[in-house]
Amino acid sequence: MKWFQSNPKDERVEQAKNQIYRELYIVVVGLCFLSIIIKQFVDVAAYSNILAEIVILLIPSLYYMVRGWQLDIFSAEREMHDRRSRIPMTAKNFIYAGAGGVAISLYFGTRSAILYAEGSAQSISYFFLVAAVSLMIYLPLLIGLAFLVEAITKSRHVE
Amino acid sequence: MKNLKLKAARAEKNLSQQELAEQIGVSRQTIGLIELGKYNPTLQLCLAICKALSKTLDDLFWED
Known part of the structure:
Protein backbone atom coordinates (compact mmCIF):
# COMPACT_ATOMS: atom_id res chain seq x y z
CA MET A 1 0.00 0.00 0.00
CA LYS A 2 2.90 2.28 0.75
CA TRP A 3 3.76 2.34 -2.95
CA PHE A 4 0.56 4.24 -3.66
CA GLN A 5 1.13 6.92 -1.04
CA SER A 6 2.81 9.96 -2.52
CA ASN A 7 5.55 11.68 -0.56
CA PRO A 8 4.69 15.09 0.84
CA LYS A 9 6.07 17.80 -1.41
CA ASP A 10 7.59 21.10 -0.47
CA GLU A 11 5.61 23.76 -2.37
CA ARG A 12 8.63 26.07 -2.64
CA VAL A 13 10.67 23.30 -4.26
CA GLU A 14 7.79 22.48 -6.62
CA GLN A 15 7.47 26.16 -7.60
CA ALA A 16 11.22 26.41 -8.15
CA LYS A 17 11.13 23.25 -10.29
CA ASN A 18 8.26 24.64 -12.36
CA GLN A 19 10.28 27.82 -12.87
CA ILE A 20 13.22 25.72 -14.09
CA TYR A 21 10.94 23.74 -16.46
CA ARG A 22 9.68 27.03 -17.87
CA GLU A 23 13.23 28.25 -18.46
CA LEU A 24 14.14 24.84 -19.88
CA TYR A 25 11.37 25.16 -22.47
CA ILE A 26 12.78 28.54 -23.56
CA VAL A 27 16.24 26.92 -23.88
CA VAL A 28 14.79 24.08 -26.02
CA VAL A 29 12.92 26.53 -28.28
CA GLY A 30 16.09 28.64 -28.58
CA LEU A 31 18.15 25.58 -29.52
CA CYS A 32 15.58 24.56 -32.15
CA PHE A 33 15.67 28.03 -33.72
CA LEU A 34 19.46 28.01 -33.59
CA SER A 35 19.53 24.61 -35.26
CA ILE A 36 17.19 25.82 -38.04
CA ILE A 37 19.30 28.95 -38.58
CA ILE A 38 22.55 26.93 -38.66
CA LYS A 39 21.04 24.42 -41.10
CA GLN A 40 19.81 27.23 -43.31
CA PHE A 41 22.90 29.40 -43.47
CA VAL A 42 25.84 27.17 -42.52
CA ASP A 43 24.89 23.60 -43.39
CA VAL A 44 22.60 24.25 -46.37
CA ALA A 45 22.47 20.56 -47.33
CA ALA A 46 20.81 19.72 -44.01
CA TYR A 47 18.13 22.43 -44.37
CA SER A 48 15.66 20.05 -46.01
CA ASN A 49 15.77 18.00 -42.82
CA ILE A 50 14.26 20.32 -40.21
CA LEU A 51 11.20 18.21 -39.48
CA ALA A 52 12.39 17.30 -35.98
CA GLU A 53 12.81 20.98 -35.04
CA ILE A 54 9.40 21.87 -36.47
CA VAL A 55 7.77 19.04 -34.52
CA ILE A 56 9.55 20.07 -31.30
CA LEU A 57 8.35 23.65 -31.82
CA LEU A 58 4.78 22.81 -32.87
CA ILE A 59 3.71 19.96 -30.57
CA PRO A 60 4.36 21.81 -27.26
CA SER A 61 2.54 24.88 -28.65
CA LEU A 62 -0.50 22.75 -29.52
CA TYR A 63 -0.29 21.04 -26.13
CA TYR A 64 -0.24 24.44 -24.42
CA MET A 65 -3.28 25.54 -26.43
CA VAL A 66 -5.27 22.43 -25.52
CA ARG A 67 -4.32 22.48 -21.82
CA GLY A 68 -4.84 26.23 -21.64
CA TRP A 69 -8.29 25.76 -23.11
CA GLN A 70 -9.08 22.91 -20.70
CA LEU A 71 -7.97 24.89 -17.66
CA ASP A 72 -9.63 28.06 -18.99
CA MET B 1 10.45 41.93 5.12
CA LYS B 2 11.43 39.48 7.87
CA ASN B 3 8.62 37.58 9.58
CA LEU B 4 9.65 38.02 13.21
CA LYS B 5 6.18 37.05 14.45
CA LEU B 6 6.62 33.58 13.02
CA LYS B 7 10.09 33.25 14.51
CA ALA B 8 8.79 34.36 17.93
CA ALA B 9 5.82 31.98 17.79
CA ARG B 10 8.13 29.10 16.88
CA ALA B 11 10.47 29.97 19.76
CA GLU B 12 7.47 30.20 22.08
CA LYS B 13 6.62 26.59 21.23
CA ASN B 14 10.27 25.56 21.64
CA LEU B 15 10.46 24.29 18.09
CA SER B 16 13.49 24.44 15.83
CA GLN B 17 13.03 25.25 12.15
CA GLN B 18 13.70 21.58 11.40
CA GLU B 19 11.02 20.38 13.84
CA LEU B 20 8.39 22.80 12.54
CA ALA B 21 9.27 21.87 8.97
CA GLU B 22 8.85 18.17 9.71
CA GLN B 23 5.48 18.78 11.38
CA ILE B 24 4.02 20.57 8.40
CA GLY B 25 5.77 18.56 5.70
CA VAL B 26 8.13 21.06 4.11
CA SER B 27 11.89 21.48 4.14
CA ARG B 28 13.82 23.42 6.79
CA GLN B 29 15.00 25.84 4.11
CA THR B 30 11.41 26.80 3.29
CA ILE B 31 10.71 27.73 6.92
CA GLY B 32 13.99 29.67 7.00
CA LEU B 33 13.08 31.57 3.84
CA ILE B 34 9.57 32.39 5.12
CA GLU B 35 11.08 33.79 8.32
CA LEU B 36 13.54 35.82 6.27
CA GLY B 37 10.69 37.10 4.09
CA LYS B 38 12.29 35.65 0.98
CA TYR B 39 9.52 33.21 0.15
CA ASN B 40 5.83 33.98 -0.11
CA PRO B 41 3.97 30.88 1.09
CA THR B 42 0.59 29.76 -0.24
CA LEU B 43 -2.47 30.11 1.96
CA GLN B 44 -2.45 26.34 2.44
CA LEU B 45 1.07 26.44 3.91
CA CYS B 46 0.25 29.52 6.01
CA LEU B 47 -2.69 27.62 7.52
CA ALA B 48 -0.52 24.57 8.21
CA ILE B 49 2.03 26.76 10.00
CA CYS B 50 -0.70 28.51 12.00
CA LYS B 51 -2.20 25.19 13.09
CA ALA B 52 1.20 23.80 14.08
CA LEU B 53 1.96 26.88 16.19
CA SER B 54 -1.62 27.29 17.52
CA LYS B 55 -1.88 30.80 16.10
CA THR B 56 -4.20 32.59 13.69
CA LEU B 57 -3.32 33.96 10.27
CA ASP B 58 -3.60 37.46 11.71
CA ASP B 59 -1.15 36.60 14.49
CA LEU B 60 1.57 35.41 12.11
CA PHE B 61 1.03 36.96 8.71
CA TRP B 62 -0.81 40.25 9.09
CA GLU B 63 1.50 43.22 8.69
CA ASP B 64 0.59 46.27 10.78
Missing part, protein backbone atom coordinates in the same frame (compact mmCIF):
# COMPACT_ATOMS: atom_id res chain seq x y z
CA ILE A 73 -6.63 30.33 -18.64
CA PHE A 74 -7.03 32.20 -21.94
CA SER A 75 -10.25 34.00 -21.04
CA ALA A 76 -8.83 34.87 -17.60
CA GLU A 77 -5.67 36.17 -19.24
CA ARG A 78 -7.70 38.23 -21.71
CA GLU A 79 -9.84 39.65 -18.90
CA MET A 80 -6.70 40.71 -16.96
CA HIS A 81 -5.16 42.20 -20.11
CA ASP A 82 -8.29 44.13 -21.15
CA ARG A 83 -8.64 45.56 -17.64
CA ARG A 84 -5.46 47.61 -17.96
CA SER A 85 -4.90 47.97 -21.71
CA ARG A 86 -6.65 50.37 -24.08
CA ILE A 87 -6.36 48.00 -27.04
CA PRO A 88 -8.32 44.79 -26.38
CA MET A 89 -6.41 41.51 -26.63
CA THR A 90 -8.63 40.33 -29.50
CA ALA A 91 -7.57 43.32 -31.61
CA LYS A 92 -3.93 42.79 -30.65
CA ASN A 93 -4.09 39.12 -31.67
CA PHE A 94 -5.37 40.08 -35.13
CA ILE A 95 -2.74 42.79 -35.51
CA TYR A 96 0.04 40.35 -34.51
CA ALA A 97 -1.35 37.69 -36.88
CA GLY A 98 -1.40 40.21 -39.76
CA ALA A 99 2.09 41.47 -38.95
CA GLY A 100 3.33 37.87 -38.71
CA GLY A 101 1.87 37.08 -42.13
CA VAL A 102 3.55 40.12 -43.68
CA ALA A 103 6.88 39.32 -41.97
CA ILE A 104 6.86 35.69 -43.20
CA SER A 105 6.04 36.84 -46.74
CA LEU A 106 8.85 39.38 -46.73
CA TYR A 107 11.24 36.74 -45.38
CA PHE A 108 10.35 34.21 -48.08
CA GLY A 109 10.49 36.91 -50.78
CA THR A 110 13.95 38.02 -49.65
CA ARG A 111 15.16 34.44 -49.34
CA SER A 112 14.05 33.56 -52.87
CA ALA A 113 15.60 36.73 -54.29
CA ILE A 114 18.94 35.98 -52.63
CA LEU A 115 19.13 32.23 -53.19
CA TYR A 116 17.55 31.62 -56.59
CA ALA A 117 17.60 34.80 -58.69
CA GLU A 118 20.33 35.81 -61.11
CA GLY A 119 20.70 39.55 -61.61
CA SER A 120 18.88 42.42 -59.97
CA ALA A 121 15.83 42.42 -62.30
CA GLN A 122 15.16 38.77 -61.57
CA SER A 123 15.77 39.36 -57.85
CA ILE A 124 13.08 42.02 -57.77
CA SER A 125 10.59 39.92 -59.73
CA TYR A 126 11.28 36.83 -57.54
CA PHE A 127 10.93 38.93 -54.41
CA PHE A 128 7.54 40.35 -55.38
CA LEU A 129 6.25 37.09 -56.82
CA VAL A 130 7.18 34.95 -53.82
CA ALA A 131 6.21 37.64 -51.31
CA ALA A 132 2.78 38.08 -52.95
CA VAL A 133 2.10 34.34 -53.06
CA SER A 134 3.31 33.90 -49.47
CA LEU A 135 1.10 36.78 -48.39
CA MET A 136 -1.89 35.10 -50.05
CA ILE A 137 -1.13 31.89 -48.13
CA TYR A 138 0.12 33.04 -44.73
CA LEU A 139 -1.99 36.12 -44.09
CA PRO A 140 -5.33 34.26 -44.22
CA LEU A 141 -3.74 31.29 -42.42
CA LEU A 142 -2.50 33.36 -39.46
CA ILE A 143 -5.64 35.49 -39.28
CA GLY A 144 -7.66 32.26 -39.41
CA LEU A 145 -5.54 31.00 -36.52
CA ALA A 146 -6.33 34.20 -34.61
CA PHE A 147 -10.04 33.57 -35.28
CA LEU A 148 -9.60 30.01 -34.00
CA VAL A 149 -7.93 31.22 -30.80
CA GLU A 150 -10.72 33.76 -30.35
CA ALA A 151 -13.38 31.07 -30.84
CA ILE A 152 -11.59 28.69 -28.46
CA THR A 153 -11.29 31.40 -25.81
CA LYS A 154 -14.94 32.37 -26.12
CA SER A 155 -16.14 28.77 -26.07
CA ARG A 156 -14.84 28.31 -22.52
CA HIS A 157 -15.58 31.77 -21.20
CA VAL A 158 -18.09 31.69 -18.38
CA GLU A 159 -19.74 34.94 -17.43
Whole structure:
Protein backbone atom coordinates (compact mmCIF):
# COMPACT_ATOMS: atom_id res chain seq x y z
CA MET A 1 0.00 0.00 0.00
CA LYS A 2 2.90 2.28 0.75
CA TRP A 3 3.76 2.34 -2.95
CA PHE A 4 0.56 4.24 -3.66
CA GLN A 5 1.13 6.92 -1.04
CA SER A 6 2.81 9.96 -2.52
CA ASN A 7 5.55 11.68 -0.56
CA PRO A 8 4.69 15.09 0.84
CA LYS A 9 6.07 17.80 -1.41
CA ASP A 10 7.59 21.10 -0.47
CA GLU A 11 5.61 23.76 -2.37
CA ARG A 12 8.63 26.07 -2.64
CA VAL A 13 10.67 23.30 -4.26
CA GLU A 14 7.79 22.48 -6.62
CA GLN A 15 7.47 26.16 -7.60
CA ALA A 16 11.22 26.41 -8.15
CA LYS A 17 11.13 23.25 -10.29
CA ASN A 18 8.26 24.64 -12.36
CA GLN A 19 10.28 27.82 -12.87
CA ILE A 20 13.22 25.72 -14.09
CA TYR A 21 10.94 23.74 -16.46
CA ARG A 22 9.68 27.03 -17.87
CA GLU A 23 13.23 28.25 -18.46
CA LEU A 24 14.14 24.84 -19.88
CA TYR A 25 11.37 25.16 -22.47
CA ILE A 26 12.78 28.54 -23.56
CA VAL A 27 16.24 26.92 -23.88
CA VAL A 28 14.79 24.08 -26.02
CA VAL A 29 12.92 26.53 -28.28
CA GLY A 30 16.09 28.64 -28.58
CA LEU A 31 18.15 25.58 -29.52
CA CYS A 32 15.58 24.56 -32.15
CA PHE A 33 15.67 28.03 -33.72
CA LEU A 34 19.46 28.01 -33.59
CA SER A 35 19.53 24.61 -35.26
CA ILE A 36 17.19 25.82 -38.04
CA ILE A 37 19.30 28.95 -38.58
CA ILE A 38 22.55 26.93 -38.66
CA LYS A 39 21.04 24.42 -41.10
CA GLN A 40 19.81 27.23 -43.31
CA PHE A 41 22.90 29.40 -43.47
CA VAL A 42 25.84 27.17 -42.52
CA ASP A 43 24.89 23.60 -43.39
CA VAL A 44 22.60 24.25 -46.37
CA ALA A 45 22.47 20.56 -47.33
CA ALA A 46 20.81 19.72 -44.01
CA TYR A 47 18.13 22.43 -44.37
CA SER A 48 15.66 20.05 -46.01
CA ASN A 49 15.77 18.00 -42.82
CA ILE A 50 14.26 20.32 -40.21
CA LEU A 51 11.20 18.21 -39.48
CA ALA A 52 12.39 17.30 -35.98
CA GLU A 53 12.81 20.98 -35.04
CA ILE A 54 9.40 21.87 -36.47
CA VAL A 55 7.77 19.04 -34.52
CA ILE A 56 9.55 20.07 -31.30
CA LEU A 57 8.35 23.65 -31.82
CA LEU A 58 4.78 22.81 -32.87
CA ILE A 59 3.71 19.96 -30.57
CA PRO A 60 4.36 21.81 -27.26
CA SER A 61 2.54 24.88 -28.65
CA LEU A 62 -0.50 22.75 -29.52
CA TYR A 63 -0.29 21.04 -26.13
CA TYR A 64 -0.24 24.44 -24.42
CA MET A 65 -3.28 25.54 -26.43
CA VAL A 66 -5.27 22.43 -25.52
CA ARG A 67 -4.32 22.48 -21.82
CA GLY A 68 -4.84 26.23 -21.64
CA TRP A 69 -8.29 25.76 -23.11
CA GLN A 70 -9.08 22.91 -20.70
CA LEU A 71 -7.97 24.89 -17.66
CA ASP A 72 -9.63 28.06 -18.99
CA ILE A 73 -6.63 30.33 -18.64
CA PHE A 74 -7.03 32.20 -21.94
CA SER A 75 -10.25 34.00 -21.04
CA ALA A 76 -8.83 34.87 -17.60
CA GLU A 77 -5.67 36.17 -19.24
CA ARG A 78 -7.70 38.23 -21.71
CA GLU A 79 -9.84 39.65 -18.90
CA MET A 80 -6.70 40.71 -16.96
CA HIS A 81 -5.16 42.20 -20.11
CA ASP A 82 -8.29 44.13 -21.15
CA ARG A 83 -8.64 45.56 -17.64
CA ARG A 84 -5.46 47.61 -17.96
CA SER A 85 -4.90 47.97 -21.71
CA ARG A 86 -6.65 50.37 -24.08
CA ILE A 87 -6.36 48.00 -27.04
CA PRO A 88 -8.32 44.79 -26.38
CA MET A 89 -6.41 41.51 -26.63
CA THR A 90 -8.63 40.33 -29.50
CA ALA A 91 -7.57 43.32 -31.61
CA LYS A 92 -3.93 42.79 -30.65
CA ASN A 93 -4.09 39.12 -31.67
CA PHE A 94 -5.37 40.08 -35.13
CA ILE A 95 -2.74 42.79 -35.51
CA TYR A 96 0.04 40.35 -34.51
CA ALA A 97 -1.35 37.69 -36.88
CA GLY A 98 -1.40 40.21 -39.76
CA ALA A 99 2.09 41.47 -38.95
CA GLY A 100 3.33 37.87 -38.71
CA GLY A 101 1.87 37.08 -42.13
CA VAL A 102 3.55 40.12 -43.68
CA ALA A 103 6.88 39.32 -41.97
CA ILE A 104 6.86 35.69 -43.20
CA SER A 105 6.04 36.84 -46.74
CA LEU A 106 8.85 39.38 -46.73
CA TYR A 107 11.24 36.74 -45.38
CA PHE A 108 10.35 34.21 -48.08
CA GLY A 109 10.49 36.91 -50.78
CA THR A 110 13.95 38.02 -49.65
CA ARG A 111 15.16 34.44 -49.34
CA SER A 112 14.05 33.56 -52.87
CA ALA A 113 15.60 36.73 -54.29
CA ILE A 114 18.94 35.98 -52.63
CA LEU A 115 19.13 32.23 -53.19
CA TYR A 116 17.55 31.62 -56.59
CA ALA A 117 17.60 34.80 -58.69
CA GLU A 118 20.33 35.81 -61.11
CA GLY A 119 20.70 39.55 -61.61
CA SER A 120 18.88 42.42 -59.97
CA ALA A 121 15.83 42.42 -62.30
CA GLN A 122 15.16 38.77 -61.57
CA SER A 123 15.77 39.36 -57.85
CA ILE A 124 13.08 42.02 -57.77
CA SER A 125 10.59 39.92 -59.73
CA TYR A 126 11.28 36.83 -57.54
CA PHE A 127 10.93 38.93 -54.41
CA PHE A 128 7.54 40.35 -55.38
CA LEU A 129 6.25 37.09 -56.82
CA VAL A 130 7.18 34.95 -53.82
CA ALA A 131 6.21 37.64 -51.31
CA ALA A 132 2.78 38.08 -52.95
CA VAL A 133 2.10 34.34 -53.06
CA SER A 134 3.31 33.90 -49.47
CA LEU A 135 1.10 36.78 -48.39
CA MET A 136 -1.89 35.10 -50.05
CA ILE A 137 -1.13 31.89 -48.13
CA TYR A 138 0.12 33.04 -44.73
CA LEU A 139 -1.99 36.12 -44.09
CA PRO A 140 -5.33 34.26 -44.22
CA LEU A 141 -3.74 31.29 -42.42
CA LEU A 142 -2.50 33.36 -39.46
CA ILE A 143 -5.64 35.49 -39.28
CA GLY A 144 -7.66 32.26 -39.41
CA LEU A 145 -5.54 31.00 -36.52
CA ALA A 146 -6.33 34.20 -34.61
CA PHE A 147 -10.04 33.57 -35.28
CA LEU A 148 -9.60 30.01 -34.00
CA VAL A 149 -7.93 31.22 -30.80
CA GLU A 150 -10.72 33.76 -30.35
CA ALA A 151 -13.38 31.07 -30.84
CA ILE A 152 -11.59 28.69 -28.46
CA THR A 153 -11.29 31.40 -25.81
CA LYS A 154 -14.94 32.37 -26.12
CA SER A 155 -16.14 28.77 -26.07
CA ARG A 156 -14.84 28.31 -22.52
CA HIS A 157 -15.58 31.77 -21.20
CA VAL A 158 -18.09 31.69 -18.38
CA GLU A 159 -19.74 34.94 -17.43
CA MET B 1 10.45 41.93 5.12
CA LYS B 2 11.43 39.48 7.87
CA ASN B 3 8.62 37.58 9.58
CA LEU B 4 9.65 38.02 13.21
CA LYS B 5 6.18 37.05 14.45
CA LEU B 6 6.62 33.58 13.02
CA LYS B 7 10.09 33.25 14.51
CA ALA B 8 8.79 34.36 17.93
CA ALA B 9 5.82 31.98 17.79
CA ARG B 10 8.13 29.10 16.88
CA ALA B 11 10.47 29.97 19.76
CA GLU B 12 7.47 30.20 22.08
CA LYS B 13 6.62 26.59 21.23
CA ASN B 14 10.27 25.56 21.64
CA LEU B 15 10.46 24.29 18.09
CA SER B 16 13.49 24.44 15.83
CA GLN B 17 13.03 25.25 12.15
CA GLN B 18 13.70 21.58 11.40
CA GLU B 19 11.02 20.38 13.84
CA LEU B 20 8.39 22.80 12.54
CA ALA B 21 9.27 21.87 8.97
CA GLU B 22 8.85 18.17 9.71
CA GLN B 23 5.48 18.78 11.38
CA ILE B 24 4.02 20.57 8.40
CA GLY B 25 5.77 18.56 5.70
CA VAL B 26 8.13 21.06 4.11
CA SER B 27 11.89 21.48 4.14
CA ARG B 28 13.82 23.42 6.79
CA GLN B 29 15.00 25.84 4.11
CA THR B 30 11.41 26.80 3.29
CA ILE B 31 10.71 27.73 6.92
CA GLY B 32 13.99 29.67 7.00
CA LEU B 33 13.08 31.57 3.84
CA ILE B 34 9.57 32.39 5.12
CA GLU B 35 11.08 33.79 8.32
CA LEU B 36 13.54 35.82 6.27
CA GLY B 37 10.69 37.10 4.09
CA LYS B 38 12.29 35.65 0.98
CA TYR B 39 9.52 33.21 0.15
CA ASN B 40 5.83 33.98 -0.11
CA PRO B 41 3.97 30.88 1.09
CA THR B 42 0.59 29.76 -0.24
CA LEU B 43 -2.47 30.11 1.96
CA GLN B 44 -2.45 26.34 2.44
CA LEU B 45 1.07 26.44 3.91
CA CYS B 46 0.25 29.52 6.01
CA LEU B 47 -2.69 27.62 7.52
CA ALA B 48 -0.52 24.57 8.21
CA ILE B 49 2.03 26.76 10.00
CA CYS B 50 -0.70 28.51 12.00
CA LYS B 51 -2.20 25.19 13.09
CA ALA B 52 1.20 23.80 14.08
CA LEU B 53 1.96 26.88 16.19
CA SER B 54 -1.62 27.29 17.52
CA LYS B 55 -1.88 30.80 16.10
CA THR B 56 -4.20 32.59 13.69
CA LEU B 57 -3.32 33.96 10.27
CA ASP B 58 -3.60 37.46 11.71
CA ASP B 59 -1.15 36.60 14.49
CA LEU B 60 1.57 35.41 12.11
CA PHE B 61 1.03 36.96 8.71
CA TRP B 62 -0.81 40.25 9.09
CA GLU B 63 1.50 43.22 8.69
CA ASP B 64 0.59 46.27 10.78
